Amino acid sequence: MNRKDPRAAGLARLAALIADETRAACLLALLDGRAWTAGELARHCGVAASTLSEHLGKLVAGGLLAEERQGRHRYVRPADARVAQVVEDLASQIAPGAAEPPRTLRQSGAGSAMARGRTCYDHLAGRLGIAVTDALTARGLLRQDTGFALTDAGLRWFGTAGIPLDRRGRRPLARACLDWTERRPHLAGVAGAALCSHALREQWCVRIGSERAVKVTDAGERALSALLGLDAAALR
Amino acid sequence: MNRKDPRAAGLARLAALIADETRAACLLALLDGRAWTAGELARHCGVAASTLSEHLGKLVAGGLLAEERQGRHRYVRPADARVAQVVEDLASQIAPGAAEPPRTLRQSGAGSAMARGRTCYDHLAGRLGIAVTDALTARGLLRQDTGFALTDAGLRWFGTAGIPLDRRGRRPLARACLDWTERRPHLAGVAGAALCSHALREQWCVRIGSERAVKVTDAGERALSALLGLDAAALR
């Protein structure tokens, strides 16, 4: 296996795509699960549009992003859930070092809103995500002590709650995603995504600002209390 | 969040450590779970000792590797199981592209031995790892359909098999690790590591050559057949 291991070359090539600060900022921004335009990302990252255009070219060519052209706009989003998962895993790996205190009051406000509740690509995170995950676990719907899997009761709960789970495809039904503010795992995978999209569709929570932060509504408090015995008022 | 997102900087810094082909080859080599010396890695990668020394310095400073100095040797190994996990996840992410046919007969022989059975950091992989995982699942000891977790019967099985599971610590008991030859998940986490070290200790399987490949012994065939109903002879 001397010199030029194809696996090493592939690993290095993939890591190199993430190894640039501007590209990393793009990937993190795209974890909000929504498609961004090239211009929005350029402003977000503080670089020229031409610079960002080249970065997007590399990320798309490398298979990390998927693009969709609409008129004069170029929308990009993570190519698939696995990409988002790898980025999130990698990012949470270094969370200890990223624990820098917020500078301004405005950032502090945004940060605490993000800590309260946010989306993590396509599922719920922050204290809201943890609270839901813990409630599922306490009710015996999710098993965390021997791994991370829904129980049979959990499967039924999704059915009766009217949240369909697409069990085709290779994506795991339940997966642990390390929460970078709470430092504990929250629910990801098919079930996490279904729960989050249901919550947004039913307006249990709504997005606030342009970031990933979400806030629980009155209807959401009632629903989460009825279905999971969750004191969502504590998340205000 | 304009310009200089500390999270993006951290993510990019971490990815940059993996983004060099020589460092990537080192990390992949160290997934065999054993400590290598700087010289061994230099020969493995085909670079000068001085070059490799600098790479090791960066990987250790970056927290990816832990080092242990013994006399004139410098032994390195992954800093913890999470590092090995991230590297393995990232590597399996690009496995499709790495599917290049082996060139020489010697490489082909080594490749098929690796495909038959190998260690993946501290647990079993390859057809052997998949066979064990599937046997555990078929016997109702491991649940894969709703996530990835041991069942209560599985917990008892480890107890009666005399394989202790250390349930302190934050490392999950059971975790799915995507097998890059089989393209399916095998058992990792505390349970996977305990099973693998038990198998090596009891000589159910032994390492062959200097790589990660392992081969099932006669005693291993008997034990795996008795405990899991596994036809290990098929793995010869």
Next chain:
DNA sequence: GGGACACTTCGGTGAACGCCGAAGTGTCCG
């Protein structure tokens, strides 16, 4: 003590890469 050995430090070289602004392409809309 002295030589073999493993690793590290240092200076220098060449290539890769991120960045920008300017110019170009394609789309939208009045």
Next chain:
DNA sequence: CGGACACTTCGGCGTTCACCGAAGTGTCCC
């Protein structure tokens, strides 16, 4: 049709970084 707009391509600049060999440090063993 023509101007505003979003994005892309191009040339050039400066920095970073992997690499090597030579020289240096520390360890082992005869």
